[in-house]
Amino acid sequence: MTWILYRWTWRVASPLFVGATPSGALNRCRVYVPARPFWGAITAELARLQGDNHPKYQQVGEDLRKHARFSYLFPAERIGDEWRAWLPEYREGAGLVWAREGGDAVLADRNLRRQLLGTRPATAVDPDSDSALDGSLRETECVQTWWRRSDGSANNPVALVGYVFIRKDRDEFVTRLSAIDRLFIGGDTRYGLGRLDHVAMRLATTVFGEAVDLAQPNPHVIASRVFAHVPFRDDLPMCGEQEALGGWDMTGRQQDRRVSGPAWTPGSRSLEEGSRNWAIVESGMARLAEGSP
Numbered sequence: 625m626t627w628i629l630y631r632w633t634w635r636v637a638s639p640l641f642v643g644a645t646p647s648g649a650l651n652r653c654r655v656y657v658p659a660r661p662f663w664g665a666i667t668a669e670l671a672r673l674q675g676d677n678h679p680k681y682q683q684v685g686e687d688l689r690k691h692a693r694f695s696y697l698f699p700a701e702r703i704g705d706e707w708r709a710w711l712p713e714y715r716e717g718a719g720l721v722w723a724r725e726g727g728d729a730v731l732a733d734r735n736l737r738r739q740l741l742g743t744r745p746a747t748a749v750d751p752d753s754d755s756a757l758d759g760s761l762r763e764t765e766c767v768q769t770w771w772r773r774s775d776g777s778a779n780n781p782v783a784l785v786g787y788v789f790i791r792k793d794r795d796e797f798v799t800r801l802s803a804i805d806r807l808f809i810g811g812d813t814r815y816g817l818g819r820l821d822h823v824a825m826r827l828a829t830t831v832f833g834e835a836v837d838l839a840q841p842n843p844h845v846i847a848s849r850v851f852a853h854v855p856f857r858d859d860l861p862m863c864g865e866q867e868a869l870g871g872w873d874m875t876g877r878q879q880d881r882r883v884s885g886p887a888w889t890p891g892s893r894s895l896e897e898g899s900r901n902w903a904i905v906e907s908g909m910a911r912l913a914e915g916s917p
Contacts, residue, residue, distance in 0.1 A: 626840065627839075628798070630789075630825050631825070632697075632786050632787065632788055633700070633784075634822060635782075635820065635823050638817055639742065639744065640653075640767040640817060641765070641810045641812060642658070642661060642767075651765065655736065656712070658853070659909070663689075663694050664809075666804065667681060667684050667685040670801075673804070692790050692791070693842070693843055695908065696851055698784065698851070699782060700784065701783070702783070706726075707783045708726055708727070710731070712889075713891045714864040721733065726833075738772070740771065741765045742768045743763040746762055746764060747760045748760035789843040805821065806821055808820070831845045835847075840903065846900070846901055847899050849894075850888065850890060851890055851891075852890055852902075853887040854902070854909065854910050862893060864892025866886040
């Protein structure tokens with residue numbers, strides 16, 4: 625066995641914003657956290673915990689890339705003593721729906737977003753008049769700290785659930801990662817957004833109920849649908865939705881724009897019958913493994 629698998633649960637302690645394509649004056653938010661910002665938040669926290677006056681962000685980040693793989697984080701609610709994730713899935717005739725682990729509960733995408741997201745108004749200030757700048761009024765969607773009932777009242781607390789694969793010979797990473805009790809992820813963290821409090825880190829044998837192969841150079845998740853973005857390929861027939869991923873690469877001496885895409889979004893399915901082997905690569909994205917059925 626090359627990898628050891630852990631399931632991570634984090635409580636959303638303050639509104640969380642992970643940006644998606646905006647819509648007019650609305651800054652839209654993803655309802656899941658991709659692996660890249662998750663890796664970035666862990667890198668920052670581990671580097672600061674070392675107690676050095678000059679945190680070695682790049683070194684810590686590269687070590688994590690080599691010896692760990694992170695899944696995407698999906699929203700979860702507490703059912704009894706368990707946190708069960710809501711997972712995306714594209715279904716024929718229904719489009720994107722969200723199915724809860726360990727049950728038959730299913731929500732349409734718009735219903736899940738209505739129960740999970742809220743908005744925060746904001747505007748820029750004109751320094752000459754000390755009043756709102758014309759045309760700058762906007763709203764920002766955020767994952768809230770509590771699930772919302774149909775009448776608008778608070779229901780259960782919101783958590784995020786994901787997985788981390790750690791190389792078997794790197795026990796020190798297990799100790800270091802399990803010691804993290806708080807993370808800040810997403811936008812506007814300096815204003816208090818995006819705080820996650822650690823709930824549990826436990827050994828696991830599956831990823832959201834799907835089989836895994838931990839003896840490969842990159843860990844494999846064996847499933848018909850994907851829980852991460854998958855780069856588009858002409859020879860990979862799938863159904864779902866595609867988007868181009870963009871961002872900034874801050875790991876080098878220069879700050880370069882990074883654009884990759886198009887890519888299939890989480891919840892997309894293979895059109896081939898049966899499960900496929902999806903390799904989780906350093907970026908956290910999934911790729912069809914060589915020799916996969």
